[in-house]
Amino acid sequence: MSALDVARKDFLDARRSKIVWLAIAIYVGFIGLFMVIQRDQLRFHDTAHEGVVSVLVGVVTAGSVLIPVVALVAAYLAIAGERETGSIAFLLGLPNTRRDVVVGKFVSRSAVIVLGVVCASLVMAVSLLALYPVFPVRTYLVAMGLMALYAVIYVAIAIGISASVASKARAAAVGFGVYVALNVFTLFAPIGSHVRTLHTEVLGFAEAPTLYRFVSQLVPSEALSQVMRTIDVDIAGGSLPPADAPFYVQPEFAPVVLCAWIVAPLAVGYTRFKSADVS
Template structure:
């Protein structure tokens, strides 16, 4: 077998997981709700406002879709012992990790694409200027964001030998990089550590950059400056180079590659006996 064969078999398993489809449908419902609310409450509805609100909601929901879809991809089979069968066909351990990543990537991406297709159709129906190019750019950016959490989940799953450990590590990662990031404590913690304890006297912008390195969610939110115009809503008119959208894209790509590589490295050295 190969990476593609592993992915094909894994897709047959993951498509039966109802929780995966539930969270995907939930995101599509949020898309529908936010597009509807904007056009029904504003005399001059703007797609940009609807997508801005969707960014805030998606920043929380998208990681849940990704983590729920992928965190048991390998750890579940290691705990049940079925991983030995998969590797005996034969497949390399790299085939397993990459095959699982391909499958979970396809499922998560499909749920996001469906949600954005629904949003585009409703925007064409309800808005005087649906701005389809903005929808397309936000869809691509959101898929990249989702895949960072898929990579993290696969990396965690490949590094752990049980469902409980994979779940615990995924919840902890989500709490630190998403909940604490979105609601402020992560930024306050970085400020306290860097300025109060270490006396570095770094600026707010530098703190936000450090937060973006720690949190894919922060990098995603900051990268939306590539889509929305300068000065829109809370987007500053000018930003230093290290907070520009292009820099945030580099960080997101790093979050896509590094956890997957580390998970593969751990899995190749794991004792599956």
């Protein structure tokens, strides 16, 4: 077998999981409800196009909170669950390399979650056609692509966690901690503001706004917001850095951050799984 064979088998297993499809159904239902409720907000915008774009930006913002939960639920047991039950020994004896297992699990769980995002996007499209006066195709496609990319990021994080630990309980605990750190903790203030407090008030250094902006952009949800600001800064909120600011704080650098969140967790997870005793 190969990574593709592992992915095919795991996809069949994952699609039978009721809790995975329940999480996806809740997400799709929320998006549909959000599109219906937000229709009333169009009157607060100067043009219909601006209002619809604002609604789609809101969908992406809401997705940045919900998608991590769905992805973590779908993937946190992908490897840790098999290690705890002992079935991982059978999977590695087919033969498959441990890299095949990590890559295959990532591909299969990503396919499941992206399928859920596609379902939500279809609900968005139907809502736009039925309830809204315009259909901004470009913004819709960007929103759909960003949600899919964001979902894949958290699948990679979940697979990295699952490959790094040996039990379901540890995978759940670490996954919960990562979600709180990256999504709940940053709801109150950007991570850059906490770094600013430490940098200036605790350590006594001078202000470094570029450093704070860069650190904030390292969080996946903020990187996603930076990408949205390239669509329309007035609607997405926030402000763009000066044109002469370093490239690593420009919104164009945000996709690099998002892609790094895919590669790094998988690399860490594979490194730990490669040397783990699974007997």
